[in-house]
Amino acid sequence: MVWAALGLIAATLARFAIADAASRMMIGTALAVAAFAIVALFLAMVGFARGEGWFARLATPTLFGLLLLWLWEMLVIGFAVPFVLLPPPSAIARAFGTHLGLLAQDFAQTYLHAVIAGYALGCGTGFLVALAIDRSPFLKRGLLPMGNLISAMPIVGIAPIMVMWFGFEWPSKAAVVVVMTFFPMLVNTTAGLAEVGAIERDLMQSYAARYGATLVKLRLPAALPHIFTALKLNSTLALIGAVVAEFFGTPILGMGFRISTEAAKMNLDLVWATITVAALAGSLSFGALAVLERAVTFWHPSFRGSS
Amino acid sequence: MRGGRLSSTREGAILPLIAVILALIAVWYVGAVALNAPQAREQLAEGAGLRDLAAATWSMTRPVLPAPHQIAVELAQSLFTHPVTSPRSLVYHAWVTVSASLAGLGFAFVLGLLLAIGIVHVRLLDRSLMPWVIASQTVPVLAIAPMVVVVLGNLGITGLLPKAAIAGYLAFFPITVGMVKGLRAPDPLQRDLMRTYDARPLQVFSLLRFPASLGFLFPSLRIAVTLALVGAIVAELPTGAQAGLGARLLAGSYYGQTVQIWAALFMAAAMSMLGLAAVSLIETLAARRRGGRL
Numbered sequence: 008m009v010w011a012a013l014g015l016i017a018a019t020l021a022r023f024a025i026a027d028a029a030s031r032m033m034i035g036t037a038l039a040v041a042a043f044a045i046v047a048l049f050l051a052m053v054g055f056a057r058g059e060g061w062f063a064r065l066a067t068p069t070l071f072g073l074l075l076l077w078l079w080e081m082l083v084i085g086f087a088v089p090f091v092l093l094p095p096p097s098a099i100a101r102a103f104g105t106h107l108g109l110l111a112q113d114f115a116q117t118y119l120h121a122v123i124a125g126y127a128l129g130c131g132t133g134f135l136v137a138l139a140i141d142r143s144p145f146l147k148r149g150l151l152p153m154g155n156l157i158s159a160m161p162i163v164g165i166a167p168i169m170v171m172w173f174g175f176e177w178p179s180k181a182a183v184v185v186v187m188t189f190f191p192m193l194v195n196t197t198a199g200l201a202e203v204g205a206i207e208r209d210l211m212q213s214y215a216a217r218y219g220a221t222l223v224k225l226r227l228p229a230a231l232p233h234i235f236t237a238l239k240l241n242s243t244l245a246l247i248g249a250v251v252a253e254f255f256g257t258p259i260l261g262m263g264f265r266i267s268t269e270a271a272k273m274n275l276d277l278v279w280a281t282i283t284v285a286a287l288a289g290s291l292s293f294g295a296l297a298v299l300e301r302a303v304t305f306w307h308p309s310f311r312g313s314s
Numbered sequence: 315m316r317g318g319r320l321s322s323t324r325e326g327a328i329l330p331l332i333a334v335i336l337a338l339i340a341v342w343y344v345g346a347v348a349l350n351a352p353q354a355r356e357q358l359a360e361g362a363g364l365r366d367l368a369a370a371t372w373s374m375t376r377p378v379l380p381a382p383h384q385i386a387v388e389l390a391q392s393l394f395t396h397p398v399t400s401p402r403s404l405v406y407h408a409w410v411t412v413s414a415s416l417a418g419l420g421f422a423f424v425l426g427l428l429l430a431i432g433i434v435h436v437r438l439l440d441r442s443l444m445p446w447v448i449a450s451q452t453v454p455v456l457a458i459a460p461m462v463v464v465v466l467g468n469l470g471i472t473g474l475l476p477k478a479a480i481a482g483y484l485a486f487f488p489i490t491v492g493m494v495k496g497l498r499a500p501d502p503l504q505r506d507l508m509r510t511y512d513a514r515p516l517q518v519f520s521l522l523r524f525p526a527s528l529g530f531l532f533p534s535l536r537i538a539v540t541l542a543l544v545g546a547i548v549a550e551l552p553t554g555a556q557a558g559l560g561a562r563l564l565a566g567s568y569y570g571q572t573v574q575i576w577a578a579l580f581m582a583a584a585m586s587m588l589g590l591a592a593v594s595l596i597e598t599l600a601a602r603r604r605g606g607r608l
Contacts, residue, residue, distance in 0.1 A: 052441075056438045056441040092468055093465065147330075149329075150330075153334055160582070161583070161586060164559075164579045167575055171570070172349075250456065251548055254548075
């Protein structure tokens with residue numbers, strides 16, 4: 008704890024010292040403070056890694072992440088890396104602050120329109136088709152290898168075709184997302200529906216449960232872990248699909264558009280700020296789904312064991 | 315006996331698969347008629363029948379949706395009529411992309427393996443690095459692809475290396491996660507046994523942990539192969555690359571050459587399947603050495 012505090016203070020000092028170092032020839036002092044900061048943070052992490060409890064579990068990766076960001080900042084400033092190569096995190100944070108409105112518009116265009124519409128439609132139809140082919144072993148045996156095959160393909164490649172079909176606006180991006188998310192959902196839901204053992208099925212049979220009742224009360228709950236796997240996988244795929252589709256043509260908004268045009272204009276701080284938005288959106292949706300999964304499938308062994 | 319059962323289940327899957335593929339091709343032809351009809355009507359004379367319309371929609375030079383046989387013809391032409399080294403040959407473009415993804419895959423394999431070994435053996439790395447490895451999977455990594463290409467291009471590094479870097483960056487996460495799981499797969503009983511044999515850490519690794527991890531390695535390798543290919547293709551998009559499947563996609567979308575786009579897509583799919591088949595082959599060979607089971 009003490010080491011962590013000392014390390015963070017020393018790291019902050021070193022950050023200012025290195026900025027001044029070039030003008031006042033204090034490079035030695037700056038390096039000494041930086042070395043102390045690294046050692047202190049390292050000791051703090053070793054200490055936290057031994058500890059138990061949620062605080063220690065959270066503190067180690069947080070410190071590690073901070074250390075990486077700080078090293079990035081120090082190295083970029085210390086070695087005077089050109090801005091067009093790699094802007095320091097502080098510049099990215101500043102760009103994030105100044106272009107907040109623009110980033111919000113891009114986010115709305117890409118995430119709120121294309122990703123969410125495509126994700127809902129793709130996952131929804133994947134789920135429904137899985138339910139529909141559930142009663143036909145013939146279709147299942149035909150469609151599943153097909154689904155596995157297509158899941159293994161570089162589907163992002165259909166982005167130019169979708170842009171041609173649906174135009175430059177967000178529906179073309181949503182279409183790419185639909186195709187990307189459909190097959191993982193189909194394959195995982197079908198696998199989940201097959202999850203229930205013979206004993207449980209027999210029990211439902213002995214209750215004279217109809218197909219619908221067995222589906223709703225037994226097989227769908229049992230399939231939930233698989234469905235959540237697909238939902239989590241798709242949340243990342245959807246964002247990738249929408250961003251990459253924007254590389255092929257888009258109106259003057261959108262995160263993919265921002266990344267490609269600002270990279271061409273060498274405004275790398277804004278590019279990195281957009282990437283930060285994408286990373287945050289991806290992690291937060293993934294995290295939200297993980298929390299939901301924990302709440303809905305609390306009975307699953309993978310959660311029971313860890314508590 | 316086991317082989318016999320396996321082949322019979324496979325036979326059971328082939329008929330439905332063929333039926334589904336045939337249905338898909340039929341839907342495709344109908345879809346080609348429907349999507350291309352507005353364009354085709356302009357070219358046709360008044361009073362042309364449905365048969366003429368269908369024939370016209372299936373043989374346009376710039377269709378909205380090309381018919382399957384058009385793609386097949388384009389594939390065959392670009393595969394076989396030009397010498398392999400000419401930029402007009404699809405083999406050449408496929409090789410440019412595949413070589414980048416193979417280089418990336420090799421890089422990813424080494425890095426993923428080293429990271430996994432570190433994470434399994436050093437508690438500090440486990441606690442500090444592992445959450446970030448998992449979190450990085452939730453980040454749309456492909457969005458960073460153009461950045462990396464631009465940055466490395468500014469450094470004067472162009473060609474294969476930036477693409478390989480992106481392919482490797484994408485592919486190393488599944489390998490790391492899979493190997494961490496795999497290296498941890500031996501249960502305490504087995505580790506205790508190694509202790510009673512007075513095995514050195516290196517022996518525990520090479521005799522117990524690594525063999526146990528193979529069952530996890532191959533599924534993650536399958537994911538990594540696909541990701542590496544996707545990474546290499548996407549890395550070709552922002553730089554205006556001259557060669558590669560991604561460049562073909564981009565050029566096709568600029569000039570409205572839909573047939574060329576579809577041919578490049580099918581080529582990419584074929585490459586991905588080739589990669590998966592190679593992984594399966596290595597898996598079978600590895601399994602055979604271990605007596606038929608991973």
